[in-house]
Amino acid sequence: MKEQSNWLAACRVEDAIENGGVCVKHGEEQIALFYFTRRNEWYATQNECPHKKQMALSRGMIGSTTDEPKVACPFHKKTFSLSTGECLSGDECAIKTYPVKIENGTVYIGTTPKS
């Protein structure tokens, strides 16, 4: 993993949506932040779905297949792994994923992508 030096204070834990996503503004960029309460896990990915280039992943439903956490784009239900960014619907495209940490009730996103 690349070294993480830039942490963006995204929002308070209570502003995130349980078992769902919100969109975080980072300059010109948009990052989707998911609070997977059921698994007690946090994930961050690019907000743009690479299939039709729509800023939509934060509005997608999350879930799992076998044990892989995933998000489904609301447009055409392409699914992506939340942990690796890999497209699980058999397409070539992958999405960027970012590290997340929680400190004193604030959610931080590392703005250098993991993948």
Added chain:
Amino acid sequence: MKEPQIIVIGNGMVGYKFCEKLRSKTKSFKIIVFGEEPRRAYDRVHLSEYFNGKTADDLSLSTENWYQEQDITLFLNNPVTQIDREHRKVYTANGADYSYDILVFATGSGAFVPNIPGIEKDGVFVYRTIEDLDLISGYAKKAKTASVIGGGLLGLEAAKALIDLGIEKTSIIEFAPRLMPRQIDAAGSDMLKSKLADLGLHIHLNKNTTSIEGDGRITALKFSDDTVIDVDMLVISAGIKPRDELAKACGVEVGARGGIIVNEKMQTSDPAIYAIGECALYDGMIYGLIAPGYEMAEVLATNLCQGDKAFTGFDMSTKLKLIGIDVASFGDNFITEPDCRTIIFENKHKGVYKRINVSNDGQYLLGGILIGDATAYNLLLQTSNNRIVLPENPEELILGARGGSEPAGGAGITGLPDSALICSCEGVTKGDICAAVADGSCENIDDLKKCTKAGTGCGGCLPMVKDLMTYTLKSQGKYIKNVICEHFNYSRQELFDLIHIHELKSYDEVLDALGKNDGCEVCKPLVSSLLASLWNEMILKKGNDVAQDSNDRFLANIQKGGSYSVVPRVPGGEITPDKLIVIGEVAKKYNLYTKITGGQRIDMFGAHLNDLPIIWEELIAAGFESGHAYGKGLRTVKSCVGSTWCRFGLHDSVSFAIRIEERYRGIRAPHKFKSAVSGCIRECAEAQSKDFGIIATEKGWNLYVCGNGGSKPQHALLLATDLDSETCIQYIDRFLMFYIRTADPLTRTATWLNKMEGGIDYLRNVIINDSLGMAAQWENEIENLIASYKCEWKEAVENPAIRKRFSHFVNAPEDKDPTIEFVEMRGQKRTAEWKTL
């Protein structure tokens, strides 16, 4: 002793299949393959799919490591150029030489290019390899018109590819007086021609091309009848030519019109040399289909392993879908009277032509042709190939039995012998398939494909393979269950009852009590819909909001680009001028595109997520409510103006439509449902195309059910006649609850009825005669749903926690999504195109 060395020239489908079959039988040969193309063997049968999104990798028959794993040496981009039979050596393009003990020609065929003056011009292509397709798609970008020479199977495929590439005008030029002259007769060709013309293809038969015009680049085609067609590009698909030049050069015997002559063991005039696939000439014939090529590969591989198999010709029956049109021929398709009796069915209205040729004694099916509807193909082919004695009325094979409701297909497969060849590409019999299912190793179609390889070639036999699987499972007494997804091992109907009994109210409760793991995008909206159908609580209640489908989640329809559309309810399509003005004002204020919908209301497009709550507030203040255009529930009840204005109207259809729309608004169901009320038999409201439709009669209302428009339109069927308003509503109440409780997920009422055993008669018995004894309970349940109706928009704007979610950025709640773009069109805005191709 040193291992014998086999050299295979050619890495096409048949060459690859030979390697696969040989390696599955033995490891004891050394195999070297030379290919002329730069890539591994790929699926040439489905080549045109390269133009609708399949990549070269998708079409590849093997994985990258396959040859290595199988211990086969593969040289690509390196054709064999010379053969020294005396010393048993081949020389390749890069100068190397290799010795062989056995040499196999699998060189296939090239496109036959007629010798027309001007054939060398730019813009003239053949249609054979992925490289050809790349050249065609490159050139097509600047072309508006194109022609294909050749109206055979490949020519029609090429024409389809040109349409897919966006060519505005595509024509097909055929020398013969009919299309697909090897497969179909003149009447079949006429039918196919008129269907292709409907799709915008221009067909010219009896046309002999005499020259290709243009200065370096093609601009027109000239014909022997002195006519001219202007074209920007030309694809030649006038047949195939076996690649026999290497064989000929080294003195192996070839046919007068091409093809390497082989015997029934695929052996050429040189006993160490064999030929398989489209380069081989057996008994004076080239077999230009994939299934006989694979059979030749099987014959050779078996004989090389000391087996004993012979190739004795092959059934050239085919079924394919050309631009969405079924075309099939089987057995002896052209035999005519007095050698047989033909039965012909023709329906010009639907574009269907079927011909079967029956033996003079009426006992056997000899062959036939199917255009427009080839659903009976597999069964007819089996009946013909296995010499199954025909029923008393053989016309029922193409018309379907009339009177009885038993479909012809179901009974048919049970009558086939175990030896019946189901998948001719891979040589899989009915016995193989049933055995694989019966021994428990395969319970779904993917397993079955992996285990038997059935259906992995052209795919035409898959419907029959599925039927055989279901039939075998059923005959073993296995219950075939329609489970929702990996998280819930229940059908929708079972889950409905379980949620009801356990009184579960949220998605998480349902998952904890009845499912496992974390859920997914399949079970979440399904459970949410069940919860809504059962309890009718606010769907965005905390926890359930994230389990809603995209549109339900924000109570609006997400559109291309990420903006939303807003549709207020306009019951029955009746609206006051003041309300019309409000819609106009709101649309102007928030810069929305407006359009009248097919359901008699007004859709406002292009709203930012952040603006939805204020738009709704303004609409609510003027007396509007949510139209549920985003939900799987009641959409609209359309009406004609009825007896209040119309001189033909029998009853007040508008008032009845409003009553019905307000009764069922907001009720969630397995899919959306629509309704309409017409004031007389002229049916201006198109009620017979709705999930339930009502038409006024002299004595009351006629109630129709289970119709729909959409991709597969179906007329609604008459459920009951001359009802008074109260009885009509009572029947609709029962009908809707029966549907909501029992339909599979995302199943419209028409499909639900189609799957129902006993059909409309059964449904009528349940609704009118209460044959299940459920009517009172259902009426009670629907009354509860109606009584608990609330406008979702109103609840959302009044609840701060829900309202907070209508902003794009969590860390900049006032900012709208800056990536949403609009452009101007006809004085309004429209969304910018997808940013991808």
